Amino acid sequence: MKILVCISHVPDTTSKINFSENNSKFDKTGVQFIINPNDEFGLTRAIWFKEKNNATVDVINVGLQDTESTLRKALAIGADKAIRINQDPKDGYSVAKHISNYVNNNSYDLIIAGRESIDYNGGMVPGMISAFTNINFIDKCIELNISDDSVEASREIEGGKENILTKLPLIIGGQKGLVEENDLRIPNMRGIMMARKKELEVIEISDEFEATNSKSFEKPLPKGEVTLVSEDEIEKLIDLLHNEAKAI
Numbered sequence: 001m002k003i004l005v006c007i008s009h010v011p012d013t014t015s016k017i018n019f020s021e022n023n024s025k026f027d028k029t030g031v032q033f034i035i036n037p038n039d040e041f042g043l044t045r046a047i048w049f050k051e052k053n054n055a056t057v058d059v060i061n062v063g064l065q066d067t068e069s070t071l072r073k074a075l076a077i078g079a080d081k082a083i084r085i086n087q088d089p090k091d092g093y094s095v096a097k098h099i100s101n102y103v104n105n106n107s108y109d110l111i112i113a114g115r116e117s118i119d120y121n122g123g124m125v126p127g128m129i130s131a132f133t134n135i136n137f138i139d140k141c142i143e144l145n146i147s148d149d150s151v152e153a154s155r156e157i158e159g160g161k162e163n164i165l166t167k168l169p170l171i172i173g174g175q176k177g178l179v180e181e182n183d184l185r186i187p188n189m190r191g192i193m194m195a196r197k198k199e200l201e202v203i204e205i206s207d208e209f210e211a212t213n214s215k216s217f218e219k220p221l222p223k224g225e226v227t228l229v230s231e232d233e234i235e236k237l238i239d240l241l242h243n244e245a246k247a248i
Contacts, residue, residue, distance in 0.1 A: 001146070004112070042174035059071060059083070061083070082200040096124065107169075112172055113125055141155050141174050142178060227240060
């Protein structure tokens, strides 16, 4: 079984975010980057298939050279090969298009992407890869078991989960549930040393597929001061909730 895991290079949630050029571009200065958490759940599940089903695991990223540290971490965790499509991703459409073109030229049984990345939270890429490659797709996947080419999966739905039977090839949008947080793997020294010897292929692309442009970014407004209302001022509380907080 051949598995491809899509890896997003995203800012750590503890990083302080700023924008430059009149708030039109994200400022990477001083920002710590990590593997997108939803992708890491998927990568860990792929490594399980490698260990139990003798699968091979490739990881892929659309990004510039600064994303290679994240790909090397994925290799240290246990992936066999990394592919970097050398483009500065402007939107989810361009990422999905580049990955789809690679998939159409390199056959895989299972493609795992995170259901969304924690930077832009678009949630578009795995579904668009499915559309571009004409491969079946399960979003918000929380359970995945494979025997030969038969698949038993579950996905999160409103108020519960849906159990699905399907066949390979398959694309999933994974999340927590594929594995749990305490199942995630920290690269050890042996893994880090082996990652240096593993293949990291860089693909040069001349085509650009951007469908959108970001005009500007805005940070959330700071939270206002807390207004304390005594227990005997019910009418004042109702007035504040209705006229100020717009909650009722």
